[in-house]
Amino acid sequence: MKNMKFSLLAAFAMMLAVSSFTGCTDPCKDVTCVKGECVEGDCVCDTGYEGVDCGTALNAKFDGSFSMTAETCTNSGSISAPYAVTIAASSTDPSKIVFTGLYEEAGATANAVIATNGTDLTIARANYSNFNAEIAGTGTLSADKSTLTLTYTIYDSGNGNVLDVCTSTLTRQ
Incomplete structure (x- = not known):
């Protein structure tokens, strides 16, 4: 009787151990995050990156050519x-861009930082153009x-x- 109880107890312990080990699966096993880390099967992107696999700056x-269609x-x-x-x-920071040509100043550049939402940007006040000026501003890229x-x-x-002070609409070319 003691052997039978011990055998049943051992069998139950074995089943519990096997089900515990096989019941746990790693949700990140088949997930590749290019610029981020996997948490519970989803990629959490590093700052400056987005997308399902965090592979897009x-x-x-x-990036591209725009036409100032309304200002x-x-x-x-x-x-x-x-x-x-x-x-x-920017080739060195995935959350930065450089404008060239605002205020009809063809060679003038202004640096901007993209917010973590991926659509808003801020131009911090800095030197601009050849006529002793500075520029600062904010903007939003449309969903499309x-x-x-x-x-x-x-x-x-x-x-x-x-x-x-200028309010502008730029249209992608």
């Missing part, structure tokens, strides 16, 4: 014709990535006075 969707400025008025603006993804709305301010870098 945030700045990739901003109204408090001092210089509205644009008479669309003009070209280029947005380049075809337009960027942007509000920016041009300052006199000598005295800090506001020279112009």
